[in-house]
Amino acid sequence: MASTQTTLSRPRQRRFNASRVLLRHPELGAAVVITAAWVALLLEAYTSTRTGGAAAGMPGMGTSPAEPHDAWSPAAGGLPSWVLMTVAMMGPATLGAIGYTGLNSLRWRRRRAMAEFSVAYLAVWVAFGLLVPAATAVVHGIPGPGALALVLTVAAAWQLTPVKRRCLSGCHLGASLPPRGWRAEKGALRFGLRNGLYCLGTCWCLMLVMVAAPGGQLLWTAGLTGVITAERVVSRPRSTTRAVAVMLLFAAFAALATGNLLQ
Amino acid sequence: MTDPFVRVDVWTLAEDDPIITAYADTVAAMMAKPISDPTSWGYQAAIHGIDPGSPLPPGVSQLLPQWNQCQHYSWYFLPWHRMFVYYFEQIVRTYMIANGGPSNWALPYWNYDGSGQSNTLPLAFRNQLKADGTPNPLFTAKRRRYINTGAVLPATDISLVNAFDQQTFTGLGAFGGEETPAPVQFFLQNGQPQSGALENTPHNAVHDDVGGPGGLMYSPYTAALDPIFWLHHANIDRLWGKWLQQSQQHTNPSDAGWQAQAFLVDGNSAFATASGGAIPGSSALTCAGIMDTAGQLGYKYDDDAQPSPGATAPPLRAAAQAEAEHVNWPSPWPKRPAAPASPSPDAVRHLVGATDRPIRLVGETVTVTVPIDERVTASLRAGRRAAEHMHHAFLDIEGIDAARNPAQAYGVFVNLPSRFTDADLMAHHAGNISLFGIELARRPPTDRHPHNLRISLDITRLLDRIAADGTWTDGSQLEITLRPSTLGAPSGREDLATDLADTAHPDVPITIGRIGIYYA
Numbered sequence: 009m010a011s012t013q014t015t016l017s018r019p020r021q022r023r024f025n026a027s028r029v030l031l032r033h034p035e036l037g038a039a040v041v042i043t044a045a046w047v048a049l050l051l052e053a054y055t056s057t058r059t060g061g062a063a064a065g066m067p068g069m070g071t072s073p074a075e076p077h078d079a080w081s082p083a084a085g086g087l088p089s090w091v092l093m094t095v096a097m098m099g100p101a102t103l104g105a106i107g108y109t110g111l112n113s114l115r116w117r118r119r120r121a122m123a124e125f126s127v128a129y130l131a132v133w134v135a136f137g138l139l140v141p142a143a144t145a146v147v148h149g150i151p152g153p154g155a156l157a158l159v160l161t162v163a164a165a166w167q168l169t170p171v172k173r174r175c176l177s178g179c180h181l182g183a184s185l186p187p188r189g190w191r192a193e194k195g196a197l198r199f200g201l202r203n204g205l206y207c208l209g210t211c212w213c214l215m216l217v218m219v220a221a222p223g224g225q226l227l228w229t230a231g232l233t234g235v236i237t238a239e240r241v242v243s244r245p246r247s248t249t250r251a252v253a254v255m256l257l258f259a260a261f262a263a264l265a266t267g268n269l270l271q
Numbered sequence: 272m273t274d275p276f277v278r279v280d281v282w283t284l285a286e287d288d289p290i291i292t293a294y295a296d297t298v299a300a301m302m303a304k305p306i307s308d309p310t311s312w313g314y315q316a317a318i319h320g321i322d323p324g325s326p327l328p329p330g331v332s333q334l335l336p337q338w339n340q341c342q343h344y345s346w347y348f349l350p351w352h353r354m355f356v357y358y359f360e361q362i363v364r365t366y367m368i369a370n371g372g373p374s375n376w377a378l379p380y381w382n383y384d385g386s387g388q389s390n391t392l393p394l395a396f397r398n399q400l401k402a403d404g405t406p407n408p409l410f411t412a413k414r415r416r417y418i419n420t421g422a423v424l425p426a427t428d429i430s431l432v433n434a435f436d437q438q439t440f441t442g443l444g445a446f447g448g449e450e451t452p453a454p455v456q457f458f459l460q461n462g463q464p465q466s467g468a469l470e471n472t473p474h475n476a477v478h479d480d481v482g483g484p485g486g487l488m489y490s491p492y493t494a495a496l497d498p499i500f501w502l503h504h505a506n507i508d509r510l511w512g513k514w515l516q517q518s519q520q521h522t523n524p525s526d527a528g529w530q531a532q533a534f535l536v537d538g539n540s541a542f543a544t545a546s547g548g549a550i551p552g553s554s555a556l557t558c559a560g561i562m563d564t565a566g567q568l569g570y571k572y573d574d575d576a577q578p579s580p581g582a583t584a585p586p587l588r589a590a591a592q593a594e595a596e597h598v599n600w601p602s603p604w605p606k607r608p609a610a611p612a613s614p615s616p617d618a619v620r621h622l623v624g625a626t627d628r629p630i631r632l633v634g635e636t637v638t639v640t641v642p643i644d645e646r647v648t649a650s651l652r653a654g655r656r657a658a659e660h661m662h663h664a665f666l667d668i669e670g671i672d673a674a675r676n677p678a679q680a681y682g683v684f685v686n687l688p689s690r691f692t693d694a695d696l697m698a699h700h701a702g703n704i705s706l707f708g709i710e711l712a713r714r715p716p717t718d719r720h721p722h723n724l725r726i727s728l729d730i731t732r733l734l735d736r737i738a739a740d741g742t743w744t745d746g747s748q749l750e751i752t753l754r755p756s757t758l759g760a761p762s763g764r765e766d767l768a769t770d771l772a773d774t775a776h777p778d779v780p781i782t783i784g785r786i787g788i789y790y791a
Contacts (some may be wrong), residue, residue: 027656031619112669112787114622115647177720184670184784186627187644243455244718 034110034118035103038126042099045092053226090137091130093218097233098207101240102129105179105203109196112185121185121196128200132208140219147220153267159220160260163213167253175209176245178202211236217256275565276364276377278505279573282389287402290379291395291409293372297363298498299408300370305330309337309543310362316495318355318541323716325492339716340534340541341491343708344466344724345455346441346448346524349511350558351534356504357561357568358542365545377570380505383429383477390429391421391761392481396499409498415483415678415758417767423759426693427682427700428476432586434468435514436732439614441524444468444665444729446514450526454534455719464667464725468702469514471726474507475705476680480758484779489678491708509572512564517578523562530559586698590732593739600664600738601746603648605790611662618661618791623647624749625787629670632681632704632781638752641788645747651790663731663791666701666751670784672713672723676706677779684752685733686743698736702728704753706781723784751786 030036106122113121147155166172183199186192214232221228235252242248284291298312306313306328313328317338327333342351360378368374383390396409397419410419440447448467482489487497494500515521524530533555534541540550565571599606612618624643651657666683681704688695704726713721737743760768 028617028619031621032617111620112622114644115650180720181722182670182725184629185625186785187622187625187787189627191627243720245720246718 032111033107034122035107037119038099038106038122039103042095042103045096045099048092049096049226049229086141087134087137090140091134093229094130094133094137097215097229097236098133098211100233100237101179102203102207104240105129105199108182109185109199112182113192113196114187117188117192121192124193124196125200125203128197129204129207132201132204136208136212136215143216144219147216153263156217156220156263157260159213159216160256160263163217164253164256164260166213167249167256172210173245173249175206176239176249178206179210179240181206210239273569276375276570277573278377278509278570279379280382280385280389281379281393281395281502282382282385282387283573284379284395286395289373290376293367293376294363294379294498295395295401295408296370296372297366300366301363302408307331309547310366310545312496314338314543315359315362316493316500319495320491320493320711320716322490322492322710324714336536337541337543340536342454342534343470343491343711344448344464345451346465346467346529347451347454347532347534347558348467348470349447349507350532350561351454352504353508353511353561353564353568354534354542354556356501356508357556357570358544359501360570361545362543362547378505379502380509380572381499381502382506382509382574383424383473384431388421388762390424390426392418392499393502397421411487411497413485413487413493414481414497415486417758417761417764417771418481418483420764420767421761422767422771423761424477424480425680425682425756425758427472427696428480428680428703428756429473430584430697430700431473431510432584432697432700433472433702433728433733434510435517435584435587436590437468437514437729438518438520440467440522441526442614442618442729443620443727445614446521447511447524449727450524450529454532464727466726468729469507469510471702471705471728474503475707476703476756477503478707479676479678479680479705480756482678484678486678489676489707491711508564509574512572512575513578516575523558531557533557584697585694586736587732589698589739590736593735594732596739598735598739600734601744603643603645603652604746605648605652605657605660605662607662608658608660610658612659614661614663618663620665620789620791621647621651623651623788623790625785627785630753630783630786632753632755632783634679634755636752636754638687638750639786641749641751641786643747643749643788648790661791663729664734665789665791666728666730666749667785667787667789668704668726668728668783669787670723671704671706671709671725671781672784673706673709673779673781675779676709677781678706679781680705680756681753681781682756683728684754685730686737686750687752687754688742698740699733699752701730701733702726703756704781704783749788753783 106125109125110118110122147159150158183195183202185195185199214236217232218225218228235255239248239252279290281291301310301312301315304311306317307330308314317335319341321334321338323334323339342348356378363378364376367376381393398407399410399412401407412419415422434446437444437446439445441450443449443464446468448470449465451465478488478494481497481499481503482494487493488500515523533552535552535555538552540552540555542550544550560567597607624641626639626641630637630639651660666685668683682696683701683704684696684699685701687699706724709724712724715721734743758771760766760771
């Protein structure tokens with residue numbers, strides 16, 4: 009069904025006021041952390057290239073099909089890398105929820121509430137990260153470019169499920185946060201946990217693409233971050249998830265056709 | 272230029288006035304047309320809404336893109352409905368003239384806030400049969416019980432106090448609604464509500480009161496099928512003009528995007544011409560093109576020269592006086608700045624207190640206490656920018672949800688005395704909780720994320736009022752009462768009072784996540 013259209017944009021001319029911006033956007037602190045995560049990823053990729061890495065790689069992740077498996081193991085230092093990557097990739101899409109938590113908390117406990125939200129949110133992804141080595145082993149057991157094509161196809165199929173759409177919509181839900189005391193702590197943690205679970209349901213398949221991606225990890229990271237963020241920001245869930253599904257299918261065909269995409 | 276058509280108060284007309292009888296005849300004729308005809312009753316109602324989950328009406332193989340276009344919870348609520356009613360009126364008038372009806376016909380309005388019986392359904396809409404024994408097209412049984420008997424709308428559901436308390440069109444809880452980035456039905460952006468004070472009360476509450484559970488008016492999908500819908504919206508349209516008249520400070524948004532906004536579907540206007548033809552996008556009305564109803568649209572209201580009775584209500588006068596006298600709110604609230612900042616949609620809102628557990632409404636009165644956080648108010652008082660505050664307070668009802676609309680409005684009152692009079696009810700009334708449209712928010716008919724509802728009520732002048740009259744002395748907390756609205760017994764039918772009170776016990780509970788108080 010077609011909807012009404014906006015015929016003109018609305019340019020607003022307002023005087024910039026830094027403290028007002030900070031009050032309206034308490035999530036700016038989290039944005040700094042996310043930026044730092046990206047800087048760390050870029051530095052790691054740069055260092056890897058300088059020291060003879062096969063491609064601009066990701067910390068703790070394989071840079072070629074020959075050496076991906078062990079690096080994913082949390083025991084081998086992979087978990088911090090996983091957290092870093094989660095912050096970088098999921099952070100931009102989650103800023104809205106972090107800001108919501110701040111704005112709907114008493115001013116003196118805004119940072120605390122946002123931190124609680126973030127810890128609970130990250131805990132979900134850390135738990136998922138513990139399963140990644142096993143997934144990595146399975147994916148890399150598939151020979152040739154088939155692994156990447158398969159994961160991309162599964163991710164495309166997941167995009168079209170009602171569960172995916174429900175999870176994506178769940179990421180947009182706010183929460184009624186109690187203002188103070190243990191209820192406030194519990195409320196922020198619960199909100200973070202719920203948002204993390206919805207986010208996991210939305211993005212787990214896209215994150216598995218990172219496992220199968222054979223090289224050029226930084227490009228994959230940037231590209232998928234763009235997809236995840238766009239999917240979260242654009243307010244048309246059905247059309248957006250379908251568009252991403254088509255894109256993933258196209259990438260799957262390209263992977264098969266070219267052998268190793270972006271290598 | 273020809274004289275504008277005049278929309279008149281339906282309660283000033285006799286039941287057999289040609290304005291009413293011609294409307295009834297045209298409604299009957301429109302109802303007889305197939306829904307695929309843009310000039311039919313079904314098509315016009317479907318522009319506002321039609322349930323995509325219901326079986327398709329006969330004559331169409333799919334829902335048309337021109338349907339389900341109504342704008343609520345948006346700063347486009349008022350302009351969209353003005354256009355909608357305007358085009359409908361053209362269709363009705365054109366049919367009438369072609370069939371020998373009055374050529375000067377204009378849609379009457381239902382001024383439920385008028386005098387006498389005006390707070391009851393107009394007589395011509397109540398009876399199943401006309402005086403000549405034929406079916407009355409203006410009647411429908413799909414209304415709340417006893418509405419067709421003359422049950423009285425609750426004073427707080429039709430109160431204009433909160434809407435006319437508002438000094439700006441745009442903003443949270445302001446008269447016309449918060450800035451909305453695009454025309455989207457039941458918009459909720461970043462958890463912030465976009466509906467305006469007039470949309471909240473009387474608009475939503477009257478929909479619930481007239482429709483009742485399962486009636487036509489209680490849902491946007493069916494509301495415009497009830498012939499009284501159009502008179503209700505003519506009144507909402509009239510009240511927009513009354514608010515603008517009330518003060519020179521009351522203005523429509525100057526925002527270029529709002530002014531240029533047209534409502535298009537596939538390049539054409541969402542509405543149809545009087546003969547049912549398409550209106551090309553280049554000729555579609557914009558918000559800027561409908562500001563002057565007499566000059567641009569060719570109609571006016573019969574009471575344009577008079578102040579609205581609601582706009583001069585005692586609570587409004589009391590609030591204005593309190594503001595003029597520079598009344599401060601009791602400690603720990605910040606003192607009123609010497610020159611408060613102008614109300615602005617950009618204002619930063621600070622949470623100063625909230626309830627800490629969900630509330631369930633099942634038809635009973637609920638009172639909760641919201642403690643005001645002294646650490647926050649102290650920082651607001653001491654802050655570098657304390658003098659720049661608007662000195663505005665907002666009451667937000669957050670996370671409102673229900674399986675469907677129980678068609679039961681709840682009045683929201685601040686510091687209502689335990690023993691109160693009717694005057695107290697009006698003076699302490701902040702607005703209403705109505706779930707009109709919850710089904711569109713929970714299951715959007717277009718490609719949108721589902722969400723629950725949130726209502727923001729600007730309680731600044733209410734606090735001014737109760738601070739000035741001395742009933743609010745303890746600023747460390749606010750007591751919020753949620754009271755089900757009950758229709759009054761029809762005149763001469765006091766025996767129905769118990770039955771009417773019983774209808775305030777809906778079987779669909781409403782849950783509220785939190786009540787928050789904000790200061791800006």
